[in-house]
Amino acid sequence: MLFLLAGVLGFVTIAGLGFVFAGGDGGSTKTVKRAQLIAGGDRQAVAARAKANANTPDVRRKQILKTLKEQDQQKKKASLTIAARLRAAGLGDNTRMFWIVSGGIGLAVGLVLLVLRQMPLIALGAAFAAGVGLPRWVVGMLAKARTKKFTEAFSDAIDIIVRGIKSGLPVHDCLKIIGKECPEPLAGEFRMLTENVGMGMSMEQALERMYERMPTSELRFFTIVLSIQAKTGGNLAEALGNLSVVLRARKLMAEKIKALSAEAVASAVIIGSLPPAVVALITITAPTYMAPMFTDPRGHLMLLAGGFWMSTGIFVMRKMINFKF
Structure with missing residues (x-):
């Protein structure tokens, strides 16, 4: 009897030790799995909350505004092309003919200035301005009208x-x-x-x-x-x-803005046209007084600097009086 009891106790002891060393990981594994499920549930809850926050009216409004802004930028870039300007002016979309006419105008202006014995650099600049700037300006004015x-x-x-x-x-x-x-x-x-x-x-x-x-x-x-x-x-x-x-x-709002900004537009036009008008009047009334400005290299530099700063001022004034509505 004692021997049987000792055997049962030994079996129980060995089974307990085996359970501790061999089966103890099962509980920890279950614990880890349970923690992972809880963590996964937390992640799913976070993702669900993020998705719900992304569907709020403010977020949707921002997304719509961003999309509209991108589309507006793309359309603005497309409207600045020569073909788009020609279509808006009602002249078709034959860009090749436009460049041929522009080149012909620039060449004619350059040849006329060379025949009048102007400096080659001045003739080249005038030909470039007449061939590139003048046709674009005319097409832009026609399209705007x-x-x-x-x-x-x-x-x-x-x-x-x-x-x-x-x-x-x-x-x-x-x-x-x-x-x-x-x-x-x-x-x-x-x-x-x-x-x-x-x-x-x-x-x-x-x-x-x-x-x-x-x-x-x-x-x-x-x-x-x-x-x-x-x-x-x-x-x-x-x-x-x-x-x-x-x-x-x-x-109606555009007309109101035009009326309110008329004074600023008139001031910008007067200020922008005053220096060239004064130079032209002095040249007509006293040509010998203004001759060094057009013949001396230092006068050329002064005219170049004056033209640069006048262009910068006109650009700034245009930005100040150009209202979008």
């Missing part, structure tokens, strides 16, 4: 669409009426729009083509309204009516 005419009549065009939709006409027929009744360049752009739609192009694609030819904020708003209405539906007449009110308010 054409865009202004388009913007001034655009609100009336939207009102025509609103009245046509309320009377039961489809949008395509309203666009045709604008192409017939409105003044240029608005009528020509809408005629091209209806022609593109009639040839099988979607309304959104035709409006994007129209925006490439006439990159204005008003046309972009119109494109967005029509695109959203085509995808989600809704009262198009009401949406376009609200857009017309907004565009007229923008136009």
Whole structure:
């Protein structure tokens, strides 16, 4: 009996030692796994909270503003190209002909100055300015004038669409009426729009083509309204009516800003034109007094420095009086 009891106690002792040394890791392993599950749950909770924070209205608003800013920068870069300026001016997009004409103007100006026995350096500078700067300036002025005419009549065009939709006409027929009744360049752009739609192009694609030819904020708003209405539906007449009110308010604000900044613009024009006007008057009234300024190398340096600082001042004044709205 004693021997049996000793055997049972020895078995229990050996089993206990074996459990301690061999099976003790199981508890620690379970503990580690439990900790990992808890940590993983914490990470999932953190990720869920981060995702929820990313869907807040403020974050979405910042993301939308960032996207719109990037798109605006891309469109601004695209609108600065020669082809975009030619399209906005209504001259097509034949950039090769533009560069040929620019080169011809620069060459003609340079040859005229050389025939008049001017310095080669002066002739080269004048030829570069006439060949590169003058055509760009003319195209820019034409594009600006054409865009202004388009913007001034655009609100009336939207009102025509609103009245046509309320009377039961489809949008395509309203666009045709604008192409017939409105003044240029608005009528020509809408005629091209209806022609593109009639040839099988979607309304959104035709409006994007129209925006490439006439990159204005008003046309972009119109494109967005029509695109959203085509995808989600809704009262198009009401949406376009609200857009017309907004565009007229923008136009009123632009005129108000122009009136308030008229004094600053006049001051900038007077200050910028005063030094060249004084030099021209002194040259006409006393040519011998101003002759060293144009013949002596030191006078050339003085004219170069004066032109540089005048250009810098004009650029700064333009930034001060150029208001965006």
